[in-house]
Amino acid sequence: MFPCVSCQGASVIHKNTMKYEFSQIEKKWQANWQKHNTFSTGNEPDKPKYYVLDMFPYPSGTGLHVGHLEGYTASDITARYKRSCGYNVLHPMGWDAFGLPAEQFAIKTGTHPKATTENNIRSFKETLQAMGFSYDWQREINTTDPAYFKWTQWIFLKLYERGLAYMSEVDVNWCEELKTVLANEEVEEKIAEGYTVIRRPLRQWVLKITAYADRLISDLDELEWPENVKQMQRNWIGRSEGVNIDFELRCHNQKLRVYTTRPDTLFGATYLVISPEHPLAEKLATAQQLVEVKNYIGQAKLKTELERTGLQKEKTGVFTGSYAINPATNEPLPVWISDFVLTSYGTGAIMSVPAHDSRDWEFAKQYSLPIIEVIKSPHDVQEKVFEDKDSTCINSSNGEITLEGLKFTEAFEQMAAWLERKRVGERKVNYKLRDWIFSRQRYWGEPIPIKHYEDGTLGTETNLPLVLPEVEAYHPSSTGESPLANIPDWLYGTDEHGSFRRETNTMPQWAGSCWYYLRFIDPDNSEKLIDPEKERYWMNVDLYIGGAEHAVLHLLYARFWHKVLFDIGVVSSKEPFKRLFNQGMILGEDNEKMSKSRGNVIPADHVLERYGADAVRLYEMFLGPLEQVKPWNTNGIEGISRFLSKVWRLIYPEHEGPAASLTLDAMPDELLRRMHKTIRKVGEDTENLKFNTAIAEMMVLVNELQKAGCRNRNAVETLLILLAPYAPHIAEELWEAIGHNASISSEHFPSYDPALVEDTVLTIAVQINGKLRGTFLAPAKSPKELLLGEAKKVESVLKFLEGQTIVREIVIPDKLVSFAVK
RNA sequence: GCCGAAGUGGCGGAACUGGUAGACGCCCAGGACUUAAAAUCCUGUGUUCAGCAAUGGACGUACGGGUUCGAUUCCCGUCUUCGGCACCA
Incomplete structure (x- = not known):
């Protein structure tokens, strides 16, 4: 995909990269990772595993904007960090590619949804790769791939066999323009988009999610999910x-x-x-x-x-x-x-x-x-x-x-x-929860593998996958059936039970996303949905990152299917997603939700081209707490670019010339302590997804290294390893420049010396009636009496004690001395 | 109306368990380097009052109270914003 820069001579690289040229460096390393399969997940059963998953996208025609990249960046930092901590990490990506927009486009233009989908996937994938995300692309899945939806259909048949899928005459939300049924949950969204929705009785496939209502409530207790999401699910089920x-x-x-x-x-x-x-x-x-x-x-x-x-x-x-x-x-x-x-x-x-x-x-x-x-x-x-x-x-x-x-x-x-x-x-x-109306009168979805015999009985299609036929027009039939009803060759057939007409309904878009996290574990298995041994090793998903808009529907549906799969012995755990994290939305620069109509969308490709992947990754995370809604500000990214340039100049001090030689001299004590504090802070913050403060801490270290003109090898290498999960390209490039052949991604995350993260001399505050009146220096762990004595000697304090009676003295060791006076 | 989250400088945000509010970054101002600019580096930067100045005082974490030697942090009340639910009996 990218020209293989790494094949060129080393001297050329140095000449090209004396200045920080992010675009060359980023392409070089992305090609390198791809060539060496750096991030493919191996079979390492002895290592502890870590499964970090993004909510996979619907590949739309409009491409990705900076808001989409937030969650993906967070999960990628976590994946890279966990690898450096010795975990066997599964970090996959795929496409939730059935869905209405491609079908609407097909109705308008005659373009096959498959073609549209493929194009969009290509463009999405390019952007994700340009961000340097460490996905294991060998596990890429696509819900529209027959090899994938074979198993979506298989699960449906299991539901059917267990009486959890049934047909019922139900009052449905019928959308006349779209000629399809909408889930209760989709109605408001569509009305907002300008469609009209009416009530109309129709024979529909329904999934008996209500049979799992109690378990869906009680099993929430064991999940590390945001409390508000759990509460929303409880309210939705409404027991x-x-x-x-x-x-x-x-x-x-x-x-x-x-x-x-x-x-x-x-x-x-x-x-x-x-x-x-x-x-x-x-x-x-x-x-x-x-x-x-x-x-x-x-x-x-x-x-x-x-x-x-x-x-x-x-x-x-x-x-x-x-x-x-x-x-x-x-x-x-x-x-x-x-x-x-x-x-x-x-x-x-x-x-x-x-x-x-x-x-x-x-x-x-x-x-x-x-x-x-x-x-x-x-x-x-x-x-x-x-x-x-x-x-x-x-x-x-x-x-x-x-x-x-x-x-x-x-x-x-x-x-x-x-x-x-x-x-x-x-x-x-x-329960407020109703059974889930599961059929849609559409072409671009998984066909429901059911046969309707002439005698009125139902049969199942055992030869899966049941694929979509080619059609000439994608318009729904006028009877409210899907376009499949217009294809006699596909529609009618005969088997040992007699002649039949196929079910013309397809599944809703939710179907494919109900179980995709399982398929990533064993994507090429043609015999089984998933190999039980692999399932036991990899499940649950340790960290699931995605938008809060899926707090109820997707997460409830997926939990429901997972419980059914548990009941039939396909999976070994009751719940799929152990820890859930909702990243906050990124708003436009005008503080409004990004939307085409407002014209405030910041396309990912734009900022990537201008600032590079490393800067975009860092800035996405530096914007503020991950869970918080926050506006994008293009000015702010300049600060991140400056930070990266500073890091670059630690190794290439001038704009030309070779990498500076690093020293092995002992670091000044202050700096050494700073380094160990940074290791601790970055480690803890990365672990807790507090990426904004981790980056701030790295900035502090870089500022101090720069001010001190420090070229200590240990300090520089430590910094690069800490930085690597956040800004992997520059970290790789500089790692190589200082003489390493292997990828920095195989380095182990450093540990800090507990003795060096605590200061030996502390600033003690002196308060009088709660107001700060002075400070003094004291060795750590000084006894109370000493602190009290010192506090009374501070000049700025004496002034306030004069003529006053001390009624109370409070000493907090290593922190402050407080006097209450009258 | 009900449930949940939040309100800190010009801006994004930081602050461990109640203990020096404003880390880090943006913006802005002044300076150094330069023929000049860019880049880079240095300094300053919550508000306000006093002072030529060094400096010092008061105020300050949505608002009003409370507990405490001490509150962004705990308690009570009010307001605002955001997210969800919305006749589920």
Whole structure:
């Protein structure tokens, strides 16, 4: 790919590189690494392993910008650092290449998505290689490669065999322009992009992620993930414990089942509400109310999801005319219909306790329904709702049960037990999480390997991979099926069971990314998804770096698949990603999110060409804490370029001439201590992903080496090894210049001398009433009395002690002396 | 509305476990080198007051309180920004 500069004579190199010419140096070393397979992961079972993974990209047509490089730089520094600490490191990269943009482009231009994808991958890969990332490119994977998606399809069939993939007539989010179904999670995004999304029933493949809801919550505890991501997943799954209660209906034989998490407030229930789609909605309407009810149901149907659930607005509803009986009070309760009750959650019906639920309170006020206080409230519940759980029950007794004076937990228990005893209720756990609608009406995705036989039964495609046929047009069929429905040759077939029609749906883009981290471990295995021995050695992923936008969906889906693979014995661990790190977004120079429309995008290739990979790598990390959102500032990168030039001049002091000869003379004590402090700080900070302060510390060392004109070999070599994970090209080049043949990447990270990282003489601060009044020098570990005595001799302190009485003396060894005076 | 994170110089940010706030870098100013410029190096750089000056004082980590000899750090309250959820009963 790059001309092999390293083949030229050494003298030529020196002549060319006396000045710091990053572009030559970077190309030279990238070619060198490639030629020698420097970063290919070997089979070294005796070494401890470290698996550091990036969230692999969708190779878009717009290329990479500086924001994309942040996480990749962080993971690369970690990979290089861990290698130098003696780990066998797996650091791979691949492409999440199925997806809508390539297909949209195909519809417009007729270009095969495969061609688009290949082009984009080539350009992405060039940029990543130009950054000097130490990926093991021999393990590169691509989700659109049949050899890869063979196993995506295989996993689907395993899900199907276990009853975790099923077909269901579901109300889906249908996007008319895209002629496809969208996941709930994708809806808002698409609406923001200007598409319209409506509700429409369709037969769809659905994955039973809800069967894993509890495990997806409880196993979060063992993960080293940012607390907010865990919390977001818990909220998304939305587990709640409550009770299903059956209400007798007056004048009907049927019962009405509601779900509530507040059975402790049953005595305060004054009406029931069912959703417009509830099967009893129309049946409960009395003759008098029928017209009004039918109208209301009709109107609700026309409303979009957004209109029904979006924002807070006035509640609407209609009385059915029917009554149910409150099992606790035996009072009749009117049954209402309202679209604020969700059909798809719980039983689609609720009991309303307006005194202690804000939504019920609002509705009660709207329609003048009674409000009864059953939890002792600090104010009048007719005026304002009281929702707190830490008060006690009142007005809650009948002949069989009393909750008087009980707090929430106890009242809940008592009521639930009583309802169960009376056989009118049972405890129930509910989740907000819904099963995952898994089919898309698209061409550019993994075909779902299912056959529909004429007799209505389903069969599985055993000859995997089931590849995509070539098509002439990428438009979806008008029936809402994918373009695959237009290819008879592919669509129809016969086998021993009879003739069949293939499933025309393809999988969503999430599918390929649900398990790619496994394939990197064993990318060429044609027999198995992954070799069990390799899996045991490499899993889990020790560090997974990526954007917070995947906090819920990708990470939840991947965890779900991983647990299924665990259950069928393909993997040995319950969780895929042990430690997760979300890098913060890099904003444009205007402090706004980078976007084409704002015109504030800083393309990666731009800055690479201008400043070089090493400078870009360092600057990306120097910008601030990795997890923080921060603006890019092109001015700031100049400072990094200066730093690299300073490092260069340590070895090439003038702009011409050969490398300076390094000395073996002893370093001045100050400098030696500085060096050991730097080793400690850079090591600790790199370990903790605090790259910004590690770089600052290296700058301090370089400044001091420069000021002292130090050419000590030990100091220079140490600096280069510390710097190598961050700025690998210049480190390699200078390492070679000072006489090493082997790559600096094979050097071991230095260790520091504990005796040299602590100062022997310290500056002690003197405070009076908490204000700094002076300092003095004292040997480390000086006794308190000595420090106290010295402090009282400091001239600037004496002034403030004069005429004052010392009421208290505080001495913090090695730190400060503090006087409280009056 | 609920949950989570955060607020420090002109700017990005640093500060161990409550112990000298502002490391490192950018910007800016002055100087050295140069015919000149670039590059490089040196010095200064939170605000404000006093002083010719060396220097010294006061204030200062979103805001208002509190605990403490001492608070960017701990506690209470308020405001703002960002991220997530949003009628899930």
